[in-house]
Amino acid sequence: MARWIFGITTLVVPVLFFGAFEGLxxxxxxxxxxxxGVSMEWMLRLFPPPTYEMPNDVLFEITGVLQAAPAGLTAWQLYRWVYPPRVMG
Incomplete structure (x- = not known):
């Protein structure tokens, strides 16, 4: 039971919340x-203020994009944990 709680928590928090939503x-x-060059009308529809800001700070955007990398690695390791590689021999 604890294994499943750990796996689901790991999937939801670092992979989905931080990686997929916040990063991607x-x-x-x-x-x-x-x-x-998507129109500002669409940008405001997809990313409405005040929740989102249009790109205006390079460091903020770079660190935000970088959140996707550890989330991807976490997703990969979680996948390998749930489906371990089979050793033939």
Whole structure:
């Protein structure tokens, strides 16, 4: 039971909340749309103020994008923990 609670908590908090939502959606997607020239109308619809700010601070955006990397590694290790590699021999 504790194994499942640990696995679900690990999936929800660092992978989904910090990685997928905060890293990928709030920073990677926002920056990609912004620099791709998506109209401000769509940007404000996808990222409404005051919850979101348009990219205006390089350090903030870089550190936000970097949140996706450890979340990806955590997701990979969690996957390997749930489905360990099989050793043939």
């Amino acid at each position: 959606y709030n920073h990677v997607a926002k920056d990609a749309f912004y620099f791709a």
